[in-house]
Amino acid sequence: MGKKVKTAITPTREEDYSQWYQEVVKASDMSENSPVRGCMVIKPWGYAIWENIQRQMDAMFKETGVKNAYFPLFIPLSYLEKEAEHVEGFAKECAVVTHHKLEKGENGRLVPAGELAEPLIVRPTSETIIGESMSRWTSSYRDLPILLNQWANVVRWEMRTRMFLRTSEFLWQEGHTAHATKEEAMERTLQMLEIYAKFVEERLAMPVIKGRKSESERFPGADDTTCIEAMMQDKRALQAGTSHFLGQNFAKGSNIKFQNEEGQESFAWTTSWGTSTRMIGGMIMVHSDDDGLVVPPRIAPAHVVILPIIKKGADNSEVQESAQALQAALRQQTFHGLPVEVEIDSRDIGGARGWDWVKKGIPVRVELGPRDIENNSLFMARRDTGEKKGINREAFINTIADILDDIQETLFQRAQAFREANTFSIDEKDQFYDLYKKANGYNNGAFVLAHWCGSDQCEEKIKQDLSVTIRCIPFDSPDEAGSCIYCGEKSDRRVLFAKAY
């Protein structure tokens, strides 16, 4: 046994993964708990990550013809009742507004007054209210397709919450489209899933598995739910985005009708698709280490921090000016079409300064002292590999975009290698059960590709026994005859099992 190495985050991942996660979030200064249980305050470093996600994803949506709109926070209760399955799916977690004012009661306390004739629901998702608008906007096939997206907050009352992963209020985008044909709506469902997969892999550097949910895991009211699933470092799965084919269910509930080219009245076919601040939770769990957050360069709020070496009581103006000149020169460089973002941190707090930036996950740290200036060099450290080295100043400036690309690629490759090393095809029930029975804490087993007969009962039994669920039926799972891992009945293909967030 080697000597215990001190880490910036305690406990470590291995000691207590769930506590490690909380500590990483805290140490990175991304967010904090709010006075309202289950909600969070997103601080500038966390919000800048969200803004980068938002800006980049928004551009990808718009390239496909999607336009942004905004719909109200409140939904009349009667709207939710229009789609039975949907309301059942969300009823248990709806925040309900029943009063519209406050009055002074006894002892000067404020009490709700002015009861509403019809209670309002704080949106858990907006299918029903957007559907109502679509019904008024659609009369002919010429009005279709309608391709909308909204960036908003939603509320789903949660009892057990965890920052970014599960909060009662969270930020998200929800896309809603209406089409004249089933084929077009199905195509759009898959098109948006592809965008999610591309975004999460290329920008968040998280490899994902694309697939279809089993019936029991579908979005309430959907005919088909597709999703992307990623493996966290504790080997649990996180759903990073979903895209739903809603058939004509919501169109019938909301009365979205149109006259087709033959002059016949028909219901539209709709889709909805969403991703949320949960992606940030996934990013934290995929890349971060025992020293704190690691942010992929393509969504990092800043790429480089310059730490000038300040001498107490000395004239530091030369170092400060050199740092500013370096910042300006780096900002002239572009990384994927945008300026390289550079911070200078001149706080006189000793070694804590460097560690603050390690814990915030900034991709590159630069130290600059009088001797470096004399040698026309600087000292750089990579957050992903921990590599530290002296480098010529111009060489650093000229290759910063390459260095950032290399960090991005290293993070993706590492996450992919980890997932591959922890994904198994299993055909024996005992082996399957042994694997997950041993799973706990940091080691939640693996991703397992196993045969499934398609029955709800087998799925439910496995869930009860092991807390393991079918994450998806992967699109790339080939036709292959086998027998169900639980009951032994005939199966046509393998599905992806895992413990999930």
Ligand SMILES: [Zn+2]
């Ligand atoms: Zn079975």
